[in-house]
Amino acid sequence: MAIAKPALILFGHGARDPEWALPFRKIRALLVARNPALTVELAFLELMEPSLPDAIARLAADGHGHITVAPLFIAQGGHLKQDLPKILDAIRAEQRGVEITLLPALGEVDTVLEMIAAWLGSVVR
């Protein structure tokens, strides 16, 4: 069997407003443009589709043996500390052949915080 392309899931909270997902689609487009070898999908905790289990099941069915999940949350609270570990435990029990790597939330990454601070410092007057 051919080695499948690496896969990344941009995982967001979700919202009632369909336009809420626009930044996620833009990040996806930027990533795909720069890394054609990377498969990038979106997934949501609630209010939007697909769910994380559905997105991972689809990628696994396409032969992806390693999937990275990037929680695009500005900070980590109950959703990431309590909900997400349970969701991932259930997915790992279901998808035994798939290795899942969880990235830290945006707000846990010093590089990202520095970039946000640099942007804010450049626009505030």
Added chain:
Amino acid sequence: MAIAKPALILFGHGARDPEWALPFRKIRALLVARNPALTVELAFLELMEPSLPDAIARLAADGHGHITVAPLFIAQGGHLKQDLPKILDAIRAEQRGVEITLLPALGEVDTVLEMIAAWLGSVVR
């Protein structure tokens, strides 16, 4: 009267978990370290203190005539499209001497999306 220092409010959703605010405090510390002339405060929509009206009232009482509000939301849904304009209208009616500038949400800023995509592209394998 002396011209007051420029003021920036980092406005977040808020959460039950006190640690949720940590990235906001880190961004604040980075901004203050680089821009000693800038006053930076936090404010929250719900579940955390202070509220945006309270934070602005305090800065106005300290003599700040111009306050920039940066919504640190990854995307804009009902909170930013419906709730925030109403909150700002009420604040502007109350604080007539204060000019308030609203920055776009993080997810509305191409520079920020490109930085997030660049970071993701550098860590995914």
